[in-house]
Amino acid sequence: MTAYQSLSAATGFGKRTGVRTSFRVEGECNYLKCEPALALLRVAQEAMTNAFRHGAAKSIKVNLSLTDTHVRLKVADDGCGMSLKAALATGGVGLKVMRSRMLVHGGTLSARSKQRGTTIVAVVPRAATGDALSYLT
Numbered sequence: 001m002t003a004y005q006s007l008s009a010a011t012g013f014g015k016r017t018g019v020r021t022s023f024r025v026e027g028e029c030n031y032l033k034c035e036p037a038l039a040l041l042r043v044a045q046e047a048m049t050n051a052f053r054h055g056a057a058k059s060i061k062v063n064l065s066l067t068d069t070h071v072r073l074k075v076a077d078d079g080c081g082m083s084l085k086a087a088l089a090t091g092g093v094g095l096k097v098m099r100s101r102m103l104v105h106g107g108t109l110s111a112r113s114k115q116r117g118t119t120i121v122a123v124v125p126r127a128a129t130g131d132a133l134s135y136l137t
């Protein structure tokens with residue numbers, strides 16, 4: 001996932017839905033391997049869609065943070081929140097697929113929700129993304 005692709009996904013989503021959507025990148029972003037990068041992009045898309053569709057969020061903050069060892073994606077909304085147990089029991093596959101996408105790349109996915117807002121955090125080891133495949137637009 002390039003910063004450019006993520007930014008256009010986030011801003012395009014904001015324009016289509018009317019949800020205030022911000023995107024921030026910390027760290028160097030142009031060495032991500034294609035598959036885990038696409039997986040992260042899919043996680044971001046699903047989390048944003050959930051925030052809009054289920055959470056009725058007014059704003060979403062997408063944060064991509066890259067260190068020497070890990071890539072971390074955080075999608076935080078200010079919607080109605082959810083019970084993770086209830087969410088997993090709905091029969092929806094979005095959260096499960098997000099987690100599977102991270103697991104296959106040796107990563108993790110966690111969902112945190114209070115009375116207001118939901119935060120999805122996906123982490124992938126940098127080793128899985130560390131090939132110098134640069135496709136920054």
Ligand SMILES: Nc1ncnc2c1ncn2[C@@H]1O[C@H](COP(=O)(O)OP(=O)(O)O)[C@@H](O)[C@H]1O
Nearest residue numbers: 050051054055081082087090092093094095118
């Ligand atoms: N950001 C969110 N805010 C509020 N509820 C959510 C959010 N994300 C998921 N949920 C709840 O979790 C359920 C399961 O989500 P998901 O696995 O993505 O399946 P689907 O989107 O197909 O319903 C949703 O039906 C909704 O009740």
Ligand SMILES: [Mg+2]
Nearest residue numbers: 050092094095
């Ligand atoms: Mg969903």
